Amino acid sequence: MTTLYLDIETDNSPGYNGLDAFNGRIVTVQLLLPNGKTHIIKDPTQSSMDKIKPALENSLVVGHNLKFDYKFLKQQFGITFRHVYDTYIAEIALSGGVYASVKQRKILKIGLGLKDLVLQYCGEHLDKEEQTGFMYGVDLTTEQIKYAARDLKYLPIIHKQQMAKAKQIGIERTIDIEMKCLPAMVWLELSGFKVDADLIKLAEIEATQSVKEAEQYILRELQPCCGTPLNLNSTTQLLPVLQARGFELEGTDEDSLAKYNGDTLIQKILEYRGLNKFLNTYILTAYDSTDAKGNLIRGYIHPDGRTYATFNQYGTETGRLSSGQENIKKLPIKSLNLQNQPRRKFCIVKDTDGKETSSYNWRDIFCAEKGYKLIVSDYSQIEPRIMAQVSGDPKMIAAYKEGKDLYILTAEAIFGIPYDQIKKDSKEREIAKQITLGLCYGLGVPGLIKKLKTDSNIDVTIAEARQYIRKFKESYPVVSNFLYHVGKNAVKDLMVRNACGRVRKFLPASTDEEWKIVNQAKNAVIQSLSADITKIAMGNIFLLLEPRGIKFCNTVHDEIIVEAPEEIAEEIKTIVEEEMIKAAKIFLTDVPCKADPNVCDRWKK
Template sequence: MDTIYFDTETSGLDPFKHRPTLFQIKRASDKTIRIFNPGKAKLGSSKKIKGIKELLESNLVVGHNLKFDLKFLKHHFNIEPSNIFDTYIAEILISGGQKARQKGAATLETVAQEYTGIQLKKDQNVRQSFNGQELNQEQIQYAAMDVAVLPEIHAKQRQQLKELGLEKVFATEMSCIPATVWLELSGTPIYLEGAKKLEQETKEKLESSRLTVLTILKEAGYRNLDLEGMPAVNLDSPAKLLKALKAIGLDLASTDESTLSTLKHPVGKALKEYRKHQKLLNTFLEKLPKHINPATGRIHANFNQYGTLAGRFSCSKPNLQQLPRDKNIRALFKGNNGSKIITADYSQIELRILAEVSKEPKFIELFNSGGDLHKLTASLVFNKPLDQVSKEERNIAKTINFGLSYGMGGGGLQSNLKDNGIEISSDDARKYIDTFFKSYPNVKRYLEEAGQSAVKYNEIRNIAGRLIKYRPATNESERAAILREGKNNPIQSLNADILKAAMGRLYHKLRPHSAKLINVVHDELVFEVPGEHAETVSRIVKEEMEAAGREYLKSLPVIAEVTVSDVWQK
């Protein structure tokens, strides 16, 4: 097997609208860089395309940001390399995730300069000049250099990955790239007529909630009224809204969500309702239809598989991971032509990871017996038998269980519970948290040690070996942030590793079943499949997701919950 250094030039960024205009190929065993115009393949050079397909699918392919290149290869020529080394992902991994959050820190220009000392000339005019015609010397030099720098970068990154013990994590990342290509090319179906109807309904709710806020202000004594006798207040201006609230006797520092959550005056709840409808309308319902690709009639979002410090996916244009868990919103994503939507998510995966890493016996015993962890926590916190735990007490315990692994304190517990209609005092919040940690001493010890280690060494690893680095704290606020992230990042990042391992498995397993991967949301995978394949695919998805989890969690079962429906459900 040879190593192939590879890059493409294209006529644009959209594989459905644009085309590859150049392939640059260099074998490790050959000093020559070969430049090939794939556009000519449609005019009788299909034999060459078949040769390139065999070359790329039977050797190790090294490139920078390979997801981009592989989308064009798959869509236009059905070329699917799976043995790959992406120098872009490698660079972010080596940086401990730091370069995931630094714009331009992992571009080919930056990486080439760091590893080879060569300054690539990324002239925008030259980049956009590849149109399938004869190349001039400047274009040849530009194209060739993108491949010429790869061997040295590849060699040095391989060494660093080995020295840092990141080879296994990197292999997981590489297995996930073809799956991410599959995800982006699949696109997400959307019921456009339903979206328009929901948009109109939300506009009506927004107007109603606006009038509710203004009525409360008026009844509370606000005197600056408009010609219709309603308060003349721009609710979308934080400064003007704050002034209005102070005018009715509410001495607030701001109008942000956390402040409104602690406000006992009815205007706080009304404003949150107003903002909920406003966000739904402005962020999602008005924007989603604008992202429909005319070539496919689907939304093809950008999924960045190393989008955060901890290695989780991020999503943009549009952000399909931040859609509200509202059944009306999710119902807009429905299968086409009788196909089914399969939604699969890991059950309480972060709590299971916390059980594994902390070795907390009560957690492990509970998960192995199939019991209810939230009910157990409630019984311990409220000191009552399991069968006497109320629904509200279980909800409080659920918030505690999930929140404490994120470093949540008493104020956060109060705020989160209030958002769910449960009010407790600050003393009760502190008492509940203290009781939780007394009940689960291994959890307490693990979280404290993880946080302190992150602060001391400015880095931490999860049990898969993924490295997470922090910038040294320069003040107490930054130190507190590292302490908090150090507790959660090993858990959150392992969640990402498990999900990526599952995606890599499913990319291969589901190929015979015409399945499309249409969304990824932290611990959840969403597929669209022909109706006749739904039962088989749902079984495979469950099996492979759970098998991926078992690679990392050895003390307790990993459960994937799978739903088959006409729409995206959970």
């Protein structure tokens, strides 16, 4: 297959933003051809791009941070890459996921820009001063032409050395998964997700009123203790007032307030904060606003009624995606983190007995266009299934083969209640679920107590938590032994490798900090394989559905959401389910896999 090395330059002149694929302008498209010559297209048009479209769509296209270039070319000229290699994503994989964290890169003083990789692999300093000077409709200077060609000449060297390094480390399969997933990432970011603006308005009205009522209650209770206007959002003002009221506190964060969970005033403060965050983070950001300098900041609802999020393909150390604004900080637009949307209810209607008869969930604001349906599909208990497979635990494997609910089976072992007497919505099953999932993350007694309270509103004592964990380990000794050795070896080797070959590396830690490596390693060996499975499914679903005009609206960990015309929704549902199961079966050879697709109008599982 022919290899083409690609780069584009975009217009950053006044009125244009070179990071916005929807409204920005491409100034140059430059290609390094197999014969070693550089081909530059200035101010590309549909006609000029159509001439090279077949070559781009049928060659291996190599670039740095290629998602950016691909997104522009796909949005503006309808070009679809099928074979890609991104030196940016590859470098994160080669780091064992260490470079996935922006915070970690800052600590290590590591850059992932092209100039950083040129210095690392080619030993040369790359001057990027010309990068912002490209303008649409203005002839290129001699220096700009040299700049465009120079950036490309380093890509073959970096590409070759990265591939050799990947082979040496043994992560060729990881690289392959990531590169086949990249086109799906562009499909995801360009598809967007329909937003119900009318429903947001209802949520705004209710949240605004609730914030006001909570604030009035708190001020009414605390005003006698301060005598001056009180800013509830200021810790320095709130803390001394609460102390004067008799609360023995050293801070006003959620953990500090936890010991007074039963107090009405403390509950009201926590409620106020939750409502305030809900209002300001998720509701008001939907609308246009202005910054301190009077510049327009567009809300996350675009003129077409959809929201377009940004996703980071290698968003966590384990290879999971993340959603956020890491790569678009300079864009004058608010972006939702579609992987972290609350499940808060609003517009709750109750009957005369106080029983809820109807309500909306915040996720209901995300919906299908008229005449379309959402297909929402996620894996059933994927991480416990992976844990059963990679550990080889016979009891867990047997449970899944027999079609049993692992959480109910675990609850039976912990509480001694017969399997058929434990309901799916029972407290016992919920505790068993949190323990099973928690031990995948190295959760200890304090963590389990907190997680049960935060996620399930279940209070347990230290003694109870210890007993639950002990009984889990007694019930699944093979899993417990497997995870113990994973953690032990990670401390020794400073790395862990999953069943697919993906590597998670760790930085050296002091003896009293080694427990962090232990917990992260236990998590990585399971979570990273879940990420691999989902990414394989995404890449395959892209090949089947993107050419048919299906939209890829969102993905959250092991959940995939697409939007299809109503008349073919059931067909698309079957395709998504089959591809998800097919991807999982590559690794889950002893454990049956299950995906749960749902055809709906709004984002619901």
